[in-house]
Amino acid sequence: MKRGDLYRVYRGSTNAPRDYRVYLVVSRQILVDSIFSTVVCAPVYSKSSGYPTQIEVGVDEGLKHDSAIYCDALVSLPKSKLTGYAGSLSPAKMERVNAALRIALALG
Numbered sequence: 001m002k003r004g005d006l007y008r009v010y011r012g013s014t015n016a017p018r019d020y021r022v023y024l025v026v027s028r029q030i031l032v033d034s035i036f037s038t039v040v041c042a043p044v045y046s047k048s049s050g051y052p053t054q055i056e057v058g059v060d061e062g063l064k065h066d067s068a069i070y071c072d073a074l075v076s077l078p079k080s081k082l083t084g085y086a087g088s089l090s091p092a093k094m095e096r097v098n099a100a101l102r103i104a105l106a107l108g
Helices: 091-104
Strands: 005-009 020-025 037-046 054-059 066-072 075-078 083-089
Touching: 054 091
Parallel strands: none
Antiparallel strands: 005 020, 005 083, 020 037, 037 066, 037 075, 054 066
């Protein structure tokens, strides 16, 4: 597991497609590699509102359709839930995510 990886996470009680959500790992790599049991992730939704905190992703990143990473909706997830590897972001796309995270967290 590494920063910039996308994972499908089961979140429901059936195996319907809506019982899964894709998340992007955004925690720094030292935390991902540590004994901590959780990592910070940004959810991926199928719709984008065009906000600067939403980064478009799609087939090039391993997803089935065009989607958007929502950097305003960060969550902490157990590493044990991140088992359905979907793909990863390019360094250029991660730079866009980093910029969106700076906006979302008001880091300047």
